[in-house]
Amino acid sequence: MRSFIEFVVRTKDYITLSALIVICFAMMTYGNVAQLGGFRTVVVGGIGWIQNVFSWVPNPVALKSENRALRELNLQLSTEAAKMRHAMLENEKLRKMLAFKEPTNTPIVPAEVVGKTTVQLRNFITINRGAKDGIKPGMVAKTDAGLVGTVVSASENFALIQLIIDRDARIAARIERTGIDGIVAWEGEENLIIKNIPKSYDVQAGDLLVTSNYSNKYPAGIPVGRVTEVRDEANSLFRRIIITPSVGFSSLEQLYVVLYIPNPERARLEQEMEARVMESIRARTTRRER
């Protein structure tokens, strides 16, 4: 017994470390993140308030790139405006002919970015609108250029948005020209990728990607980005497609939050399925490791 106690005393640091590791794994496996929702709301509110106080601090790099982006956008918009006026008249005429109903307009809330956070390659922004303005977790943020991200937490006056350039972001997107669907993910820096697109599919640089109808998380038709490079992967039947996001995240200052909450029943069903798939992948990996 004495030698056991001596052993415990001698190795107490290692025993403590093992206990901490077990606690960490338990938290990762069984931790209910929702239980922290209230605390995180306080954190978001508190940090949002401080970021708002310091929002006057200019970021010269962001201002420069914003200027450039605005000039490009202005040029693009002026040509597109003329085209759109013509298309709108034509559309109206055709709708009347087909007796189509007007698409429902989802309400949007304009917001300003008061803070940006980069935490170990995870990218968030804080906006100056919160639960008071009807913003809830799960809602989508966009700009006139395209998709920005999803609201992950909201306090009374502020909300935290997880950008699409984040490791957890997965977007069901469609190539507008050909209708090919894929899952867009972020792989670091400013680019997004789609993997596992067969080489036989028609994808070209310059193709526009929009959110797909298959997505429950995002309303359909929001621009995500443009294909900038199509790479054939060696010894594979698939391609790797590099996409430049439509939104310039370095100069993002204003955005809109779409007051759209995904269908909870559909979301629950899809989450259950995703959990089951992940569980089977994990089991397969464990078996392989053994």
Place this chain on the structure above:
Amino acid sequence: MPVFSEQSSVLNTSPALRYVYYGVIALVLSIIHRMFLDLISVAGVTPDLLLILTVWIGVKEGRAVGQFAGFGSGLLFDIISVDVLGTNALAKAIAGFIAGLFYTDDEREDRTGNFRFLLIVFLCALIHNLIYFFFYIRLTEMSFLDFFIKYGVASTLYTTVAAIFPMLYSSRKKRYDDRDF
């Protein structure tokens, strides 16, 4: 620098006060991390200030305190960064423990004010990032090695560079203390 010395001596004699001091610094650093580090991020990579603090505590206090400091600061980081609870806590607890292995009882030795401290930060950051990125990426979607070389090593180097500031602070403080006594 009598005020400096008085403050140091109070912190040196009372461990409880010292731990509270570390806790306050961790809180301040986590707020700085959330709010201002975006301004100095390079291609999305930022230095890990809480890891530097963990290593500092580990080197100064030993592995027992180091691992608890890592666990606590990691948990704080998980909460404020909306990360999966436990990932940063695990990586930082191990990093704190490893930093504690370099602890020595010799009070005369400058443990944080020399280049040895940077090497310890580099080693701990490398191990921390190995563990963190292992949980970070989905192995089914991308290669761990590619991702780690691209971001894990970059983050390690950036954290090591940022550790120069506390090293210089410590070295200067040590010089003042030596001059006073």
